[in-house]
Amino acid sequence: MPDPKVIVALDFANPMHALALADRLDPASCALKVGKELFVIAGPEPVRWMIDRGFNVFLDLKFHDIPNTVAQACAAATRLGVWMLNVHAAGGRAMLAAAREAVTNAAAEQGRAPPLLIAVTVLTSLADVDLRETGVAGTATQQALDLARLAASCGLDGAVCSAVEASVLRAARGPDFKLVTPGIRPTGTSRDDQARITTPEAAVANGADYLVIGRAITQASDPLAALAGINASLGTPR
Numbered sequence: 001m002p003d004p005k006v007i008v009a010l011d012f013a014n015p016m017h018a019l020a021l022a023d024r025l026d027p028a029s030c031a032l033k034v035g036k037e038l039f040v041i042a043g044p045e046p047v048r049w050m051i052d053r054g055f056n057v058f059l060d061l062k063f064h065d066i067p068n069t070v071a072q073a074c075a076a077a078t079r080l081g082v083w084m085l086n087v088h089a090a091g092g093r094a095m096l097a098a099a100r101e102a103v104t105n106a107a108a109e110q111g112r113a114p115p116l117l118i119a120v121t122v123l124t125s126l127a128d129v130d131l132r133e134t135g136v137a138g139t140a141t142q143q144a145l146d147l148a149r150l151a152a153s154c155g156l157d158g159a160v161c162s163a164v165e166a167s168v169l170r171a172a173r174g175p176d177f178k179l180v181t182p183g184i185r186p187t188g189t190s191r192d193d194q195a196r197i198t199t200p201e202a203a204v205a206n207g208a209d210y211l212v213i214g215r216a217i218t219q220a221s222d223p224l225a226a227l228a229g230i231n232a233s234l235g236t237p238r
Contacts, residue, residue: 030231184216186229
């Protein structure tokens, strides 16, 4: 299976627009992310369509609930055949452990390797001042580090973090802990609603394994050229 670094975020209100773009993309050049908007509108069928066409699909629903509810949702996502799914690390140890067990068991029932299970640390739209309003006294970097440590101790495969924190998490968690970084903005593109952003090249230099990139590709005048340019800048010029 290909293992591209770029994950294209298909955050479209119209599922046909998402599928039309996906139909032009190459599974060797990118993975695809399906988030809340597309999943609520269209359900699991677009995910199945993408998987059938050979794409690695990251189901980005950020489960955060009581342990049993999250476990059942994670098991269902695993049975869907996704490559990666996520939960909020802030859900706590019992929830993270239940998610880990559910994913492992559901994959075993299907006779396949489990998908990557990763934990959201601090949303890239939040700055230190935003965290203080939610009762978090530390910095975004410290909070991300603490939550990544918790996720690792529960057997999760990695974390979602800002690329700004990636170097700290990489140093703390070692080479096998996957780091998935949204908030990626190629030079010259808008920061939109993100607070902690960096370029694709800087994100990889900081230790990111996978880069989630949405509007810089999907809203470009030529999405395929935008993706090719990013891959070229990372030394993967497909």
